[in-house]
Amino acid sequence: MPVSWPARVTAASSGSREGAVLGELPPGSEASTVPPAASGDSDPCPTLKPGAKSNCIIVSARQRGNPILKFVRNIPWEFGEIVPDYVLGQSTCALFLSLRYHNLNPNYIHERLQLLGKTYAVQVLLVQVDVKDPHQALKELAKMCILADCTLILAWSPEEAGRYLETYKAYEQKPADLLKEKVDQDFLSIVTDCLTSVKSVNKTDALSLLSTFGVSHLLPIRVQTGPCHC
Amino acid sequence: VGPGPGSATAAGLSAPPVMAAPLEHENQVFLDLFHQDGLVICARGLGIDRILLRFLRLYCEPASLVLVLNTSPAEEEYFIDQLRSDGVVHLPRRVTNEITSNCRYEVYTQGGVLFATSRILVVDFLTDRIPSNLITGILVYKAHRIIESCQEAFILRLFRQKNKNGFIKAFTDNAIAFHTGFCHVERVMRNLFVRKLYLWPRFHIAVNSFLEKHKPEVVEIHVSMTPAMLTIQTSILDILNVCLRELKRYNPALEVEDLSLENAIGKPFDKTIRHYLDPLWHQLGAKTKSLVQDLKILRTLLQYLTQYDCVTFLNLVESLKATEKAFGQNSGWLFLDSSTSMFVNARARVYRISDDKISKKSKVSEKMDIKERKELKRELVLESNPKWEALREVLKEIESENKNSEDLGGPGQVLICASDDRTCAQLREYIIAGAEALLMRLYNKTFGKDERAGEEWIKDRKAVKSKGNARSDKGPQAKKAKVEASSKQNKIMKKQDLTLTQMMGKTEEENIEEEMEGYKELSSSEEISIEETKPEDFHLNLASDAYYGIFKTPLTIIHPLQGCSDPYALTRVLHEVEPRYVVLYDAELTFVRQLEIYKASKPGKPLRVYFLIYGGSTEEQRYLTVLRKEKEAFEKLIREKASMVIPEEREGRDETNLDLVRDSTSATVSTDTRKAGGQEQKSVQQTIIVDMREFRSELPSLIHRRGIDIEPVTLEVGDYILTPDICIERKSISDLIGSLNNGRLYSQCISMSRYYKRPILLIEFDPSKSFSLTSRGSLHQEISSNDITSKLTLLTLHFPRLRILWCPSPHATAELFEELKQNRSQPDAAIAMAITADSEIVPESDKYNPGSKDFLLKIPGVNAKNCHVLMNHIKSISELVTLSQDKLSEILGNAVNAKQLYDFIHKSYAEAISQGKTKR
Helix, strand or coil: CCCCCCHHHHHHHCCCHHHHHHHHCCCCCCHHHCCCCCCCCCCCCCCCCCCCCCCCEEEEHHHCCCHHHHHCCCCCEEEECCCCCEEEECCEEEEEEEHHHHHHCCCHHHHHHHHHCCCCCEEEEEEECCCCCCHHHHHHHHHHHHHHCCEEEEECCHHHHHHHHHHHHHCCCCCHHHHCCCCCCCHHHHHHHHHHCCCCCCHHHHHHHHHHCCHHHHHHHHHHHCCCCC | CCCCHHHHHHHHCCCCCCCCCCCHHHHHHHHHHHHCCEEEEECCCCCHHHHHHHHHHHHCCCCCEEEEECCCHHHHHHHHHHHHHCCCCCCCEEECCCCCHHHHHHHHHCCEEEEECHHHHHHHHHCCCCCHHHCCEEEECCHHHCCCCCHHHHHHHHHHHHCCCCEEEEEECCCHHHHCCCCHHHHHHHHHCCCEEEEECCCCHHHHHHHHHCCCEEEEEEECCCHHHHHHHHHHHHHHHHHHHHHHHHCCCCCCHHHCHHHHCCCCHHHHHHHHHHHHHHHCCHHHHHHHHHHHHHHHHHHHHHHCCHHHHHHHHHHHHHHHHHHCCCCCHHHCHHHHHHHHHHHHCCEEECCCHHHHHHHHHHHCCHHHHHHHHEEECCCCCHHHHHHHHHHHHHHHHHHCCHHHCCCCCEEEEECCHHHHHHHHHHHHHCHHHHHHHHHHHHHHCCCHHHHHHHHHHHHCHHHHHHHHHCHHHHHHHHHHHHHHHHHHHHHHHHHHHHHHHHHHHHHHHHHHCCCCCCCCCHHHCCCCCCHHHHCCCCCCCCCEEEECCCCEEEEECCCCCCCCHHHHHHHHHCCCEEEECCCCHHHHHHHHHHHHHCCCCCCEEEEEEECCCHHHHHHHHHHHHHHHHHHHHHHHHHHCCCCHHHHCCCCCCHHHCCCHHHHCCCCHHHHHHHCCCCCCCCEEEEEHHHHHCCHHHHHHHCCCEEEEECCCCCCEECCCCEEEEEEEHHHHHHHHHHCHHHHHHHHHHHHCCEEEEEEECCCCCCCCCCCCCCCCCCCCCCCHHHHHHHHHHHCCCCEEEEECCHHHHHHHHHHHHCCCCCCCHHHHHHCCCCCCCCHHHCCCCHHHHHHHHHCCCCCHHHHHHHHHHCCCHHHHHHCCHHHHHHHHCCHHHHHHHHHHHHCCHHHHHHHHHHHC
């Protein structure tokens, strides 16, 4: 089974990896979801279908021993049989790739992407930049991501990679308000903001319009641009 | 410390009498360059601006069209002023964004000399708005900056492609810039398309012999530092050395040559070190980072030591110690022996602790409050700066000479130059009020009224405890005798205190004024009115407003060497004041040379230069290092010039210059070149549509270089359109952070995904900085919504079709763009430009009209969930207005939302205003 981080790392950590991973789990996480230490590669966990609702990150068994799991601390995670490496929500998944591994096995990610197809709305390719001169490889990956409809995310350390996984899961349902421009919550600001969303209206226009008409008189101006496919 | 100071002036300050405006060597520079295009590198201060000015004068006529690149607005103003005073009719004009694109063609065809913003020129060359065939030539100022990827190099390339006859002449006075890097000068010449290199160092035979004839009278005064200053300097140098050694130990890869102590005291050291460390900054340990910080602090200390007075220096030292206490940050140098000696001496320059504190104690505590007592225990020393004394001597000498100067035509004007504003202000106060008053004022300002003085004092006591103990041993017997003496002393001290407070009142007034006027011309406060007449008269109508006037007759002013908003301020002042005496309180190479030239251009006028320098100080060393560096740089350039092989076609006047061939195969030195022979000729010309605003970055130039055509247009959506499907928004790291925070990126992504099938966010890193989004160890324990990574995550979750490109440099971006375009069709500029809210949207993105949806979403009560329901129920927004509140709540399924929506629509403006008022 191919793993997407350097073989060296896996070998080194294989002895104590379960312990290490367990030790990092937040105390509140469900005990049942933690794979027993004795479990080998055959995972006895309940099979989770991709897309099933869960408040955990579902981790593919092939990611076992990946150091980034140590840094997934704020969100519970569990192993499951899934096609991608991580399922981060109903429509979000991620593949993990270490550039060091990629340089040794350039075909690996190709195969994984092909296998994945286009099953999820957001498919993240999480790349850990752990080589000295990543530019050529990154260029190839960038092109690949455009062809395969993947979102390319770069992390420079296992901490950062782990944080991305956490954040994707934590923000699964989060509205985009955080990204939007902040509008004062008084009437005038809202109306101005509203009116200026029409291309030809600027802030001064909006105010002078308002002082002449009430909102109810203003809105019909937009008759022509009203919903077209209602 | 290096060669003797005698050589300092020999190389920097030796020159001249005779001849009017154009100097001999300048004539030669001018003629050489006029006859054949080339790059002139001339020594600093030797008048590169004067040479450019001569060319400008030559081309200031409607028959020629000459563009000047790389000048700053202040420089342009200076040149235009000079030409105006020369009586030139057709003055140079500036082409900035204030001239609309339609008018620009007209401006260009009117001819003359034009200073143009590079961004505008690039666009005009690309769109053929500028008549390239009519251009007489291009003058490039500060040519050392023309690296391959810069805008100006792009302009020159476009110019040469379209115009084979025009000239390109380049000027610079920064030889040191060519000292770094491999074949730097050759690469710059290649970018400039010039074959000739003209070198004019100060030691050039023509320059040297000419300036020798016009030597000003030079008086070098070697001031010796006080023992305390010397000890401090030695200590700081010791510590610097230790830090440098540590730095090398932690980073063996750093080039040892650049990290010498001699370089470390020089000005550009900070830049050098950042240049080495920036690309790997995110990998550096905390130790290295703090060492770099310490080096900076130590260099500041060194500078303060010779530049300012003892109180300012002590204040800096104490504040260092205080921050160390407060934050515990330091890499250990504060615990070195040398640093202790520095602290002790820094204090010793300001005050001494009186011996008899024990004996005083009893008496004092009864009579006075504690604070005063503490104050008393410090016996002020307030060491004056040796240079100040020297300056006073010099001024005295000038004064006495001016008294019997009838044969010279009256008293001569005096110009004093010091490095910065602060020094100038201090000198002025010193000359007018005297050293004691100045130091007292500073002392009171920094330590006097400060409550911290008490704590400071306690610390002090600890530091001198050992001394104190030693003395107190012999105390008992001496005690009685001293009691009386001390009481007397107390009285004296009291008096002093009194005068202090009185003075404080006055000086404070002064302070406020000083600050208000931004440390400029200080209107006379009562006590300064010694020899001054009214301050109004004293506004000299000088070109510079940075000077400090002292006496009106003979005119004596102080001018800073650096930090003026107008880089030519000092030059202007020099020519307007025409001083007979110049006192250089601080040495600066450029100005020293400028004085030589000034003297040479005014033959027969006497000029005496006083050169004040601390013998054996880092200040002197710094000056000598600069001299030596420039000399070495020129020597290297001369060697390089001798061995330089310049291809015949360099100037690009025919079709053989490969730099002008825009083909990806020649631009990329990759495997492609080998295949070139068998490669099929591409039939379609590749095109990328680029937004106007993007021409500030170097990316368009690099794309063009790869053989892709660029169409500059104003885009409402996106920055680069690669194919009809691919739209790219480029963000540098700071842009990315900014636009994620202010919501701009979100709306940009909305519109990109609306109108393009493949919206792409390009994150472009600065190649000189580290290739990393977050620095090591900056990750919080918890997920924080303020982190840039969190926002990026949220963005990708909300825009599943948005792709992200991470590019380590603009070069990499250009390469990636070319590959992304392969086998895809070309974009259409007309379509891209027309994309606004009204154009057709990508089918799958939305089945509703996006404009109306945006509009509805902004109304209170409508959210992402109920928006579609609402839009399904109403035909247009006008219908929305007619609905009743009940109907609305039926549609929305939520009475609260419905009420919000209804109230919002039916609230009148008047209501809103009155509500707003009551709120306030």
